[in-house]
Amino acid sequence: MALIIPQHNLASLNTLAVPVRASAYVQARSREDVVEALAYAKKHSLPVLPLGGGSNLVLTRDVPALVLHIRLAGIECVHETADDIWVKVQAGENWHEFVCHSLNQDWYGLENLSLIPGSVGAAPIQNIGAYGVELEAVVQELTAIQVDSALPVTFDRDSCEFGYRDSVFKGRLKDQYVIVDVTFRLSKKPRLQFGYPALASRLDAVPHDNVTPQAVSDAVCAIRREKLPDPTSIPNVGSFFKNPLIDSVRFDALRREYPDIVGHPTGGSQIKLAAAWLIDRAGFKGVQQGPARVHERQALVLTNPGRGSGTEVLALAARIQAAVWDKYRVRLEIEPRVYPPEDRKAI
Numbered sequence: 001m002a003l004i005i006p007q008h009n010l011a012s013l014n015t016l017a018v019p020v021r022a023s024a025y026v027q028a029r030s031r032e033d034v035v036e037a038l039a040y041a042k043k044h045s046l047p048v049l050p051l052g053g054g055s056n057l058v059l060t061r062d063v064p065a066l067v068l069h070i071r072l073a074g075i076e077c078v079h080e081t082a083d084d085i086w087v088k089v090q091a092g093e094n095w096h097e098f099v100c101h102s103l104n105q106d107w108y109g110l111e112n113l114s115l116i117p118g119s120v121g122a123a124p125i126q127n128i129g130a131y132g133v134e135l136e137a138v139v140q141e142l143t144a145i146q147v148d149s150a151l152p153v154t155f156d157r158d159s160c161e162f163g164y165r166d167s168v169f170k171g172r173l174k175d176q177y178v179i180v181d182v183t184f185r186l187s188k189k190p191r192l193q194f195g196y197p198a199l200a201s202r203l204d205a206v207p208h209d210n211v212t213p214q215a216v217s218d219a220v221c222a223i224r225r226e227k228l229p230d231p232t233s234i235p236n237v238g239s240f241f242k243n244p245l246i247d248s249v250r251f252d253a254l255r256r257e258y259p260d261i262v263g264h265p266t267g268g269s270q271i272k273l274a275a276a277w278l279i280d281r282a283g284f285k286g287v288q289q290g291p292a293r294v295h296e297r298q299a300l301v302l303t304n305p306g307r308g309s310g311t312e313v314l315a316l317a318a319r320i321q322a323a324v325w326d327k328y329r330v331r332l333e334i335e336p337r338v339y340p341p342e343d344r345k346a347i
């Protein structure tokens with residue numbers, strides 16, 4: 001049985017650097033460890049909070065749960081054809097290291113998702129996405145252990161119900177499963193996507209025929225390093241809000257009032273508004289409130305340079321939500337997981 005540690009300090013295990021304790025903490029390095037941890041939680045009537053890299057979590061107070069730190073490791077090729085390869089990756093693998101490993105093996109499809117912090121097992125939870133690509137494009141299936149029964153269940157891509165920064169694990173089946181591995185279908189032939197404006201302009205100088213998957217990955221990393229604060233020096237959880245989706249009639253009305261408002265069509269009738277633009281134009285770039293601060297280079301990122309509490313960061317978020325609502329009548333939804341969940345409703 002893996003060691004259960006009571007009252008464990010989580011400050012170094014969440015990228016917002018919030019100093020809270022977990023009622024109990026355990027590292028799982030195998031499926032058996034996961035099953036044993038679930039049995040322990042059941043016996044002690046503790047909820048379970050799976051933890052990967054802690055890069056999408058806002059912890060508002062001591063965590064009244066068993067924090068199950070997913071450390072399962074391993075990358076295995078399970079099937080291949082002339083064009084594609086199916087790779088099963090254990091949930092505790094670091095996401096960016098897996099992206100780099102894939103590029104080294106000439107397996108393609110992940111390059112736009114380079115340098116996203118966190119673990120492979122957490123990537124499907126919010127269907128991570130960046131620079132025009134979302135995880136769902138490459139997921140074949142995943143294995144998750146049901147918290148109640150401790151039995152493994154296979155979810156194919158459709159049953160993950162992926163959406164924009166969303167999946168069934170954030171919605172209908174929230175807190176009911178622990179993901180232990182994810183199988184990706186990657187391509188042996190580059191299928192590059194660099195139409196996303198920031199990426200396209202970064203690669204503008206390179207003749208299109210010479211753009212390689214590695215060049216796309218390098219460009220994504222360079223943009224991210226310029227734009228986003230490194231959580232190891234400035235605590236943050238990346239984008240704090242989702243980009244709001246509104247219908248095109250509403251968008252046209254907003255554009256009449258704010259001609260330079262930024263929005264992108266989603267393929268359907270909806271427009272994805274750039275939350276960063278709304279926050280910036282509401283005057284929040286660089287604004288500090290207590291220990292929390294809106295990042296100077298990217299208004300969508302709230303940072304915690306004063307290493308305050310999750311509640312203090314949420315207070316700044318609530319102020320931004322209210323200001324954006326007052327100015328544009330647009331609701332900003334918080335992207336990271338707030339835990340315990342009841343503290344989210346307080347906003």
Ligand SMILES: Cc1cc2nc3c(=O)[nH]c(=O)nc-3n(C[C@H](O)[C@H](O)[C@H](O)COP(=O)(O)OP(=O)(O)OC[C@H]3O[C@@H](n4cnc5c(N)ncnc54)[C@H](O)[C@@H]3O)c2cc1C
Pocket residue numbers: 015049050051052053054055056057070091116117118119120121122123125126127128129130177178179180228229230231236237238239337
């Ligand atoms: C600087 C920065 C940049 C970022 N950029 C992006 C970006 O471009 N695109 C993007 O989509 N996200 C981005 N993020 C957010 C974050 O990196 C992703 O959401 C990532 O997938 C979180 O992984 P994690 O392992 O850190 O998850 P954690 O924060 O540990 O967990 C997040 C949620 O998933 C649950 N969870 C974790 N592991 C499991 C598991 N194995 N089984 C079941 N539930 C689990 C947790 O309980 C929690 O609810 C960024 C974050 C930072 C700090």
